[in-house]
Amino acid sequence: MITTICNDIAETIGNTPVVRIRHPLIPKGKKLFVKLEQFNPNLSVKDRTALGMINKAIETGRLKKGGTVIESTSGNLGKSLAMLGASIGFEVIIVVDPKVSSSALNWYKAFGAEVLIVTKQDSYGGYQSTRIDTVKKYVADNPEVYWPNQYDNNDNPNYHYHFTSKEVASMNVDLISGAISTGGHMSGIANGVKEINEDIRIAACDVVGSAILNKPFSPFLINGAGLSWRSKNIDESNIDVTVNITDEEAISICHELARTNGVLLGGSSGLSVMGALIGLQHSSVNSAMAICPDFGSNYLDQFYDEDWLKQKGVKLLECHTLFDRISTYAQEWVNKL
DSSP: OOOOOOSSGGGGOSOOOEEEEOOTTSOTTOEEEEEEGGGSTTSBTHHHHHHHHHHHHHHHTSSOTTOEEEEEOSSHHHHHHHHHIIIIIOEEEEEEOTTSOHHHHHHHHHTTOEEEEOOOOOTTSOSHHHHHHHHHHHHHHOTTSBOOOTTTOTHHHHHIIIIIHHHHHTTOOSEEEEEOTTSHHHHHHHHHHHHHOTTSEEEEEEETTOOTTSOOOOOOOOTTSOOSSOOTTOOOTTOOEEEEEOHHHHHHHHHHHHHHHOOOBOHHHHHHHHHHHHHTTSTTOSEEEEEEOBBGGGGTTTTTSHHHHHHHTOOOOOHHHHHHHHHHHHHHTTTTO
């Protein structure tokens, strides 16, 4: 075996593995695959997103070596930007809210990033809007600072359109499921995949409480998914079906795959796997792949912790209950797949 030597940490981003899942919730004779973005250096798909936006900013002169980047994040993008800042040579300021895990805070600081924590809730009871307002004020006062703005920056979906979608489409499954999140990776992947194979169906998943898919906003537990508004990067033109899944359902799916397959997933990955399982209930879908954005190790002190689950009032659902929920969602997709 030949060992590949990379010139820098960024060269290790991408080409993540795909694993076949075996579980009673998968209909007999059908296949479920998970694309594990946890194999990126910072354990999430946001390494790809950060690389795409930073490379384009450097290429266009919006960011120069030794400059400063500021970004609002619920967790993973901040790790990726902080890593690239340390590797490439620019300062990073991360704006987060109280939902961020203590391990993420230490992660940012380990790479030398500065952290600003927003504690004021917005009118919806969330924090995203106040995080963004904090970033906007900082950039207004410091115009030389570069704000990637993952929510509205077209460099985000464009990177996934050109690169990530080719990895995903190579599996040639009947359905691809993913968490819609900021719209960056899922919209870019959907557009790229459909150009390669228009017969592949695309399912976009979100958490109940998020307003991304034009639903009423209310607070939710899962990090890395959901927004109190709809970002400009959301493009549903090549998305066939959408679904909003509860915290409880997504977290329960994560526990199921950890116990039965040894795959430790983050909450947004639970949304994605639920979407794939819903799709597999349909006769036209014999194989599905869930794009799993992050690693469950980020949440060992949250929804993998029994005390945290009790504190938040989350009850893990048994397999038969999950099956009933999946079947109910599947009825909503009748005549859409």
